[in-house]
Amino acid sequence: MGKEKTIPIIAIILLLIGNFCAVYVHANQISKDTITINQEEYSIDQIFSIAEPKTIETDEGIKSGISLFDLMNKIGISCPTCNKFTFKAKDGYQQTVDLETLKTGILTDYSRIYFSDTAHALWVSDVVEIEVS
Amino acid sequence: MNKRLIVGIILFGSLWGFSEVIIGSTIADAGVPSGGIMTGFFAIPFLVFSRLMYRKPGMQLGMGLVAGSLRIFNPFIGCHVCSAIAIMAEGALFELIFYKISFDFRELKSLTTQASIGIVTSYTIFIGGYIVTQILTPIVAGSGFYLENLIFFMPRILSAGILPALIASITVPLIISAKKLDISIKDKLYYPTALSVSALCWILVISSWLLFA
Numbered sequence: 030m031g032k033e034k035t036i037p038i039i040a041i042i043l044l045l046i047g048n049f050c051a052v053y054v055h056a057n058q059i060s061k062d063t064i065t066i067n068q069e070e071y072s073i074d075q076i077f078s079i080a081e082p083k084t085i086e087t088d089e090g091i092k093s094g095i096s097l098f099d100l101m102n103k104i105g106i107s108c109p110t111c112n113k114f115t116f117k118a119k120d121g122y123q124q125t126v127d128l129e130t131l132k133t134g135i136l137t138d139y140s141r142i143y144f145s146d147t148a149h150a151l152w153v154s155d156v157v158e159i160e161v162s
Numbered sequence: 163m164n165k166r167l168i169v170g171i172i173l174f175g176s177l178w179g180f181s182e183v184i185i186g187s188t189i190a191d192a193g194v195p196s197g198g199i200m201t202g203f204f205a206i207p208f209l210v211f212s213r214l215m216y217r218k219p220g221m222q223l224g225m226g227l228v229a230g231s232l233r234i235f236n237p238f239i240g241c242h243v244c245s246a247i248a249i250m251a252e253g254a255l256f257e258l259i260f261y262k263i264s265f266d267f268r269e270l271k272s273l274t275t276q277a278s279i280g281i282v283t284s285y286t287i288f289i290g291g292y293i294v295t296q297i298l299t300p301i302v303a304g305s306g307f308y309l310e311n312l313i314f315f316m317p318r319i320l321s322a323g324i325l326p327a328l329i330a331s332i333t334v335p336l337i338i339s340a341k342k343l344d345i346s347i348k349d350k351l352y353y354p355t356a357l358s359v360s361a362l363c364w365i366l367v368i369s370s371w372l373l374f375a
Contacts, residue, residue: 031269032263032269032270032275033269033271033272033275036270036275036278036279036282037274037275037278039278039282040277040278040279040281040282040285040327040331043281043282043285043286043323043327044281044285044324044327046320047285047320047321047323047324047327048321048324050316050317050318050320050321051321051324053317053321054317054318054321057317115308115311117314120318121314121315121317121318122314122315122318123310123311123314123315124300124305124311125300125305125306125308125311126305127305127306130304130305147303147304147305148243148244148299148300148302148303149243149244150244150295150296150299150300150303151300151303151305
């Protein structure tokens with residue numbers, strides 16, 4: 030089969046994969062007002078009443094929220110072996126950080142994670158779950 | 163590598179980097195999906211046009227390195243590390259895809275094939291750049307790469323490639339048609355113009371950073 034036929038077939042296959050994934054993402058998008066932390070549900074108001082407020086400086090300016098490290102301590106996650114904290118967004122995006130990075134982070138009242146001094150890829154938006162392992 | 167080609171790499175790499183920094187950041191600020199738009203409207207046309215014009219292997223890889231470097235010089239908006247990695251990866255992936263296609267695109271006679279190569283190239287380099295960024299950025303940031311994070315995000319990455327693919331299905335045939343005009347520039351005009359335009363791109367990007375940082 031020549032390139033005149035092969036290239037359009039590959040193009041159609043790629044567009045079908047893209048469209049199928051778009052439908053899958055839309056169907057599996059999580060929509061909820063709470064954040065699951067180690068299988069327990071917390072509302073943003075609850076989280077903000079539990080943890081200490083914290084302000085950090087990022088390369089996008091000053092950001093305010095609650096301290097992630099303090100939140101983990103207050104809800105009883107302080108085991109010495111827990112060193113992986115995975116933040117999951119409603120669209121499937123997720124990032125994992127270690128304890129040292131977590132100490133620099135905040136959670137805002139619009140469910141966004143910020144860290145001072147890290148790549149923006151770690152700043153997860155629309156957080157619906159925090160998994161500790 | 164000849165002098166004309168090196169200057170071409172600097173010129174097209176600088177134009178690509180300039181558009182990513184200045185136009186891309188403006189589009190992102192407006193809340194529009196800038197990555198896909200930039201790949202379809204700017205990255206792919208620059209890559210295809212330079213391939214047709216210079217017909218030399220390795221040029222697009224060099225352009226990606228120049229454009230990515232320019233992105234690093236302007237970190238005041240968005241994630242400069244992620245963007246720079248994505249741009250460099252796009253240049254490298256373009257080289258891989260076009261390795262088997264002749265430099266004057268003789269195979270791509272019909273409009274359907276031209277639009278299709280636009281879709282294949284744009285979709286592949288966009289999602290490829292996206293995946294490379296998802297792997298390298300956490301490593302560069304020092305937090306480490308976790309495969310499960312990438313796997314869970316793969317459907318979103320694969321769906322995000324549709325927009326740049328559809329844009330490139332229009333821009334690539336237009337670029338191939340534009341090349342038929344057979345523009346040739348004499349060395350006396352080529353070198354000063356190319357280097358001046360490149361320098362202007364770098365000056366504007368760096369000064370925008372100094373002004374707004």
